[in-house]
Amino acid sequence: MTEKKTSKAQVKASRKWEEKNRKKATIASYRRTARSFIRNHAEAEDIEELRQLLDEREQLIKEGD
Numbered sequence: 001m002t003e004k005k006t007s008k009a010q011v012k013a014s015r016k017w018e019e020k021n022r023k024k025a026t027i028a029s030y031r032r033t034a035r036s037f038i039r040n041h042a043e044a045e046d047i048e049e050l051r052q053l054l055d056e057r058e059q060l061i062k063e064g065d
Contacts, residue, residue: 018025038050 038047042050
């Protein structure tokens with residue numbers, strides 16, 4: 001049997017924080033997923049598309065200021 005490293009109290013506290021901060025938790029999850037995709041699965045055409053999307057998003061953010 002595998003021994004868990006995280007205590008029950010810590011797991012409970014993490015779940016409570018996630019419930020209280022649902023939007024932040026969702027954004028953090030999206031960020032982790034994006035980074036994992038880029039590091040482990042993206043090919044050249046994926047990276048080029050992501051660069052274009054990032055440039056467009058950055059432009060929208062700058063226009064909003």
